[in-house]
Amino acid sequence: MDIFLQQIINGVVQGSIYALVALGYTMVYGIMGLINFAHGEVVMIGTLVTITVAGLLAAAGLPPILAGLGGLIAAVLCCMALGWGLERVAYRPLRNAPRLTPLITAIGMSIVLQNVAMIAWGRNYLTFPAFLPKANFEVAGAHFTAIQLFIVIVAAATMAGLMLLIYRTKLGMAMRATAQNPAVASLMGVNIDRVIAAAFVIGSALGAVAGVMVGTYYEIAHYQMGFMLGLKAFTAAVLGGIGNLAGAMAGGVLLGIIEALGAGYIGSLTGDFLGSHYQDIFAFVVLIVVLMFKPSGLFGEKTGDRA
Amino acid sequence: MKNWLSPRSTAGIVLIAAALVALPFVLATGGQAWVRIANFAILYVFLALGLNIVVGFAGLLDLGYIAFYAVGAYAWALLASPHFGIHWPVWAILPLGAGLACIAGVLLGSPTLKLRGDYLAIVTLGFGEIVRIFMNNLNAPVNITNGPQGITLIDPVSIAGFRFSGSSEILGVTLSGPQKYYFLLVALAILVIIVNLRLQHSRIGRAWQAIREDEIAAKAVGIDTRNLKLLAFAMGASFGGIAGGIFAAMQGFVSPESFSLIESIMILAMVVLGGMGHIPGVILGAVLLSILPEALRYGVAPVQKLLFGQILVDPESLRMLIFGLALVLVMRFKPAGLWPSPERKRELQPEKAGG
């Protein structure tokens, strides 16, 4: 039982990170119907910027927690600028282009960002400084750390904040209107360009937060870390129903749990025929099965043709 | 250049044929590596044309296309190598590989028929990963694929005792291994292109187009969308299977790392960058994107020296950076691709509601 509990903890923490990244995908998708393939790279830049800035601040004599906070703020600002720039350069000019065109520019941007990061931060793996005290708790035989608790809380708080933004503010209303029908929204006086840029900026800020969480949790960063993370988060967003904020959150946590349980129990479930080397298959199979029965994901609304 | 696609222009055909025959010899003056690069470019033309059937004709976004390439490659590797001690001839394996890829295509297609757009994209992506993971892991309990170690010493293509690896002399001309493969690939490529052209203008091709533009309307006019979508997956997959077989034979080695997601994405980029649904455009996209990174390998360092007098940034880091920028810039200024079909171009002229 303690093993099961431990696996659930593992899954929820990992899933919270997926969820934070998935929110970025889903915000942009919900409004524009566009997969921002470069989002994983935004997360990566967020992590690397934090390392640099926090390192400088710590060298200037700030206590770790403040240095970490400074790094986080710098990362959020940096990623917001990056998100704005991405939208401006790679997506806005293509708003009326065929649907797959922005997908390719996104892939191009992702390659560019990776290589820029490689030139700027080098090829080596970097260690992410520890900002939080290393407390280790034990409940019913399962271990968890303060950092894990922190990650889950941050993810939940971010989610709540985002919900408030979307459903309680004017900008949120404009965003929802744009998602429904951009043409009509613009007739109602919504500045579509501003709303879409805002979606990118907010999504990227969330990406930066996610990047800092990833860094804090694993204490490791690399210029290629964004790709897999982005892919998993995208899967999570689709699982929950892409374009739906609560769905992205649920999808992320669910995917984390599926992976943990998959890795932990796939062997015993299949009589040791399949081992943990099939854990990624487990996640994809669940995704395919869900989509076979609910073609728009768990919480997705039935949308019209996007293709 | 455009004429060569129209069978009416004999002069164009002769010119192109002469150019195609001369090409490997011209390239060889710059080194056999260029012939090899040309071979990979043709291989990517196969793949891009195959994917074009699914994405360009039928409008189904497929991010797991490399799986079919993998199936073809492993079919060849397993049936023509010391791994199982089987050495079947090319005319048996190549169709078999295509057939197996075709079956894989249907397997992928059937559960995903209901899905649209980006949901389909992620499922196909998952499928591609599933295939790769199986190839990577099927070395135990029964060793089928030899897992991550890959399969070595795969037989080269040989037709009636004529081997395509190593150099040999034909009619007084010495041909290197890559040059021989070049001619084999060109012959196959012409076949594939003809099949594609015929398909595009057939009833099937028009039905696919109808599905792409509006699936519901297509269904309403009596098109069997289910079977036609499956057919698109199956046909696209079989081209991938053939390409995979040749790849295995040319390399003499296959391992799962050759079939990663990034390859699927690259092939999709070729299709979209060239001009989705337009065969000459797709060919152009495949050739450009497969040659560009290699050309940059040769070009980046000398150009830097020329400009700055020294090497400022590692050529290796700059190579992929330029590649990424090229993708962004081309799509930014040519949203429909470098060489889109005339209809598509027209559609894009007036502002059109996106999505």
Added chain:
Amino acid sequence: MHAKLSAIALSVAAALAVTGCGKKEEPKPAAAPAAAPAPAAKPEVLVKIGHVAPMTGPQAHLGKDNENGARLAIEELNAQGVEIGGAKAKFELIPEDDQADPKQGTLVAQKLVDAKVNGVIGHLNSGTTIPASKLYSDAGIPQISGSATNPRYTQQGFKTAFRVMANDVQQGKVLGEFAAKQGAKTVAIVDDRTAYGQGLADEFKKAAEAAGLKVVATEYTNDKATDFKAILTKIKSTKPDLVFYGGMDAQGGPMAKQMKDLGINAKFLGGDGVCTPEFMKLGGPATEGHYCSLPGMPLEKLAKGPDFKDKFTKKFNAEIQLYAPYVYDAVMVMADAMKRAGSVEPGKYLPEVGKTAYEGVTAQIAFDEFGDLKGGAISLYQYKGGKLEYVETLGGGAADASKAGEKK
């Protein structure tokens, strides 16, 4: 100390004078400004050495390390003014990036064959080395890898394929024996499903079982993973004495850390892939007391080792990551064979490579009939206080290798 080398080494001044005036091919403009033409200069022969490793992608840091190893060797050879067959040899490094991708591996190999290189050092990964080795074999160009450990590389029957490092079979076997010697009774095995990790883990498993250990769990991850908690949790429930990891430092470090987080007290053991400063950097204090192995003898134990380490760190202002010393040896072995053959022609000096008996910085290097390193001693290390501490040397040529050490 450098008796053998200093005998053939000319004065540094003379060497510098010659490097200025390469004859064949256009010399790299970045080279030192041409000194005044040396009076009565000997005929000069250009030796092009290709080096291949991934310079982009997840293993780029190791690729750069390899290239630095080769670069240092080339520069030293040039500074020594090596003479081959009466002509002064000028070595030139042609570095290439294969992105650890088999397809690019063959493209790069073809490029090097076209460039008529005299020899090839590399590639880094087995996955690219194996397909490329066929091209080098067809062209008759000797290839020495300092890091491709997959046994298949040398089992293809190519006369041109060599490696100056123990292969996975040799290393896995020693690691299994070592685990038993440490008194472990039960062991959990994790591998990263790469050719290297899986190969090593399989050999370890065989050796461990032969030594009477019980394998209680076999788990897997991949070479891009950062989260290992799920498999580690499962491993924890089987209570092993030892966790063996077949894979690289970038995963091993975080894995050691997560073991500690989960309260797993088993010892961690890995191969050369985790025997790096990177592993300790990424794993932090959680690596304390764990073990890893490196082929050959520790640099400190061999005559030329410490010297190499100094030169390397001084020149590149970076720590040795992993394979740089082996790659350095590979270049030196190749140059040595050329010297003995009195020719830089691949066909002429190839037979001499097989007859190598060279005192390298990593081991006493000699090849068996397959081109594998003879003997293949493996040294074990323990992570202590952020440093690798030498434990012992096991395996075939342990005795010979330590003799070489005593020469110092």
